[in-house]
Structure formats: structure tokens, C-alpha cells
Amino acid sequence: EKYPAAVHLSEGASSSYMKVQSTSKPGFELVIVWRIQIDEDGKILPKLDLLTNVPQQALKLDKKGVIETAPLSFRSLLGVLGIEAALESLIKSLCTEKND
Numbered sequence: 001e002k003y004p005a006a007v008h009l010s011e012g013a014s015s016s017y018m019k020v021q022s023t024s025k026p027g028f029e030l031v032i033v034w035r036i037q038i039d040e041d042g043k044i045l046p047k048l049d050l051l052t053n054v055p056q057q058a059l060k061l062d063k064k065g066v067i068e069t070a071p072l073s074f075r076s077l078l079g080v081l082g083i084e085a086a087l088e089s090l091i092k093s094l095c096t097e098k099n100d
Contacts, residue, residue, distance in 0.1 A: 002091075003020075003091050003095055005023050005095070006020055006021055006022070006023050006091060006095045007019070007020055007091060008020075008021065016033065016034060016035070017031055017032060017033045017034070018031070018032045018034075018087075019031050020032065020090060020094050022094045022095075023094065023095050027054065027055040027058075028053075028054050028055070028058070028094065029052075029053040029054070030050060030051070030052055030053070030090065030094065031050070031051040031052075031053060032048055032050055032051075032074075032087065032090070033048070033049045033050075033051060034046060034047065034048045034049075035047045046083065048074075048078060048083065049071060049074075050070055050071045050075075050090075051071070052067050052070050052071070054067055074086065074090065077090070
């Protein structure tokens with residue numbers, strides 16, 4: 001609701017993934033996939049993964065491998081900030097428009 005121009009849940013609220021599209025650079029998209037795992041003791045463990053979808057030309061220009069390492073960096077961000085703050089940070093990095 002907070003970022004309608006950038007965030008899309010293709011299957012609605014029950015979707016197992018969320019697409020975050022750049023509001024200023026068409027073709028740049030991040031996909032957050034989530035699964036819920038339950039261990040033998042009944043403990044619920046959310047698992048989130050990040051997939052990137054960027055134009056081939058951008059990959060060629062990415063000399064430092066930022067796009068390639070984005071999934072691992074997202075995992076680190078999850079560990080430091082937690083799920084909600086990590087997602088908010090990721091969305092804000094792709095959204096250039098102000099949200100009140």
C-alpha cells in the first residue's frame with residue numbers, strides 16, 4: 001500500500017513473491033521470494049530470497065558485481081535489520097518518488 005508504483009503482488013495478499021520495480025529506471029526489478037519452514041519442534045522459520053532482473057546492458061556495466069552479489073547482500077541485510085526494515089530499505093532504494 002505504501003509503494004503502489006513500485007511493489008506488486010501478482011497473486012494478491014497470498015502471493016509467495018513480491019516484485020519491486022524501479023520507479024525511475026524501467027527494466028530494473030527485484031523479486032523477493034518467501035517460504036515458511038516449520039522444523040520438527042514446530043518452530044516457524046521464514047525464509048526470504050532475492051532475485052534480480054535487470055537489463056543485460058546494466059549487467060555489462062556492473063564492473064563491481066553489485067547485481068550478482070545482491071542476493072547475498074540482502075541476506076546480510078535481513079540479519080542486521082530484520083525482515084520489515086530490510087524490505088523497506090530495499091524498496092526505498094528503488095523508489096525515487098516521495099511517499100508521505
